[in-house]
Amino acid sequence: MLKPCEAARSSIGLLMFEFSRFWPTDYEHGRDFIAELDRFLGQLPTGWPYGVEMRNRNWLKPEYFDCLARHGVAHVFNSWQAMTPVGEQMALPGSLTNPNLAAARFLLKPGRKYEQAVKAFEPYDNIKEENPETRAAGRALTEEGKAAGPKRRTFIYVNNRLEGNALQTIAAMIGDVDWKGWAKA
Numbered sequence: 815m816l817k818p819c820e821a822a823r824s825s826i827g828l829l830m831f832e833f834s835r836f837w838p839t840d841y842e843h844g845r846d847f848i849a850e851l852d853r854f855l856g857q858l859p860t861g862w863p864y865g866v867e868m869r870n871r872n873w874l875k876p877e878y879f880d881c882l883a884r885h886g887v888a889h890v891f892n893s894w895q896a897m898t899p900v901g902e903q904m905a906l907p908g909s910l911t912n913p914n915l916a917a918a919r920f921l922l923k924p925g926r927k928y929e930q931a932v933k934a935f936e937p938y939d940n941i942k943e944e945n946p947e948t949r950a951a952g953r954a955l956t957e958e959g960k961a962a963g964p965k966r967r968t969f970i971y972v973n974n975r976l977e978g979n980a981l982q983t984i985a986a987m988i989g990d991v992d993w994k995g996w997a998k999a
Contacts, residue, residue, distance in 0.1 A: 816859060828863050828917055828969050830890055835869040844873035848881050855885040863967070865890040865917045871897050879908035887911060891918035891955070893948055893976065899924055900951035913962070917969040918955055920948055920976050920983070931975035942978035944986075952987035 819826060833847075841847045851866070858864065866882060867890035868874065874889075882889050889911045891900045900918055903909055910916060922931050923945055935942050952970055959968030970987070972980040 816862065823862075826863065827967065828865050828888070828915070830865045830867060830917070832867040832890075833869060835896055844870060844875065845877060847873065848878050851878075852881045852884075855881070855887055858885070860886075863915055864888070865915070865969075867892050867919060869894055869897060874898070874903060874906055874909070876908055879906070879911050882911035883908065886915075888915040888917050891916075891951075893918075893920045893922060893924060893951075895922050895925065895927055897924055899947055901947060901954070904951060904955065914965050915967050916955060916959055917971075918952065919971045919973070920952060921971075921973045922975055923948070928975065935975055935978040938974035938979055940979050941982050941986075945977055945983075948976065949983070949986050952984075953989065956988060 816829075819829075836847060847870075855864070864885070865888040868878065869892070879889060889903075889909055891903045891909070893900050897903070900920065922928060923943075952972070955968060955970060959966050962968075970984070972983045972987075974980045977983045
């Protein structure tokens with residue numbers, strides 16, 4: 815997978831491994847997944863910016879965060895149907911697993927199914943339901959990244975199905991701040 819990426823390596827921000835929600839038939843215990851994840855991450859070539867997005871909220875434990883930190887892999891905070899809000903994930907001890915790399919995906923409001931979001935927000939031309947808690951988490955992650963200094967790279971992804979229009983949500987997250995001149999809401 816990485817060989818074709820080599821030519822663009824300096825332009826790659828984050829290689830993300832998204833693990834959809836696991837069921838007891840997949841892994842009886844989170845520790846079983848973490849053991850396999852540890853082996854997998856240990857086999858990856860070093861020097862690439864890796865992140866892991868997990869969708870089992872009850873597996874966000876110190877052992878999971880320790881595994882990622884050991885390999886220099888970022889936990890990708892995510893707002894999704896069955897996850898705790900990003901702000902709560904950020905408050906978990908050890909959740910920032912790589913001091914130089916942070917990422918978040920704001921996909922759905924926790925508790926909302928994808929199909930419900932599609933019906934509620936199409937045609938994605940404006941904000942239809944503000945989510946202040948999610949906006950605050952995005953702003954906090956952005957501000958924390960800025961405060962960490964130039965070595966920190968912070969990536970925030972926003973989906974139209976979060977509030978109805980990703981660009982307007984991003985503008986609300988960064989507010990009226992000129993962030994290195996690239997965006998002014």
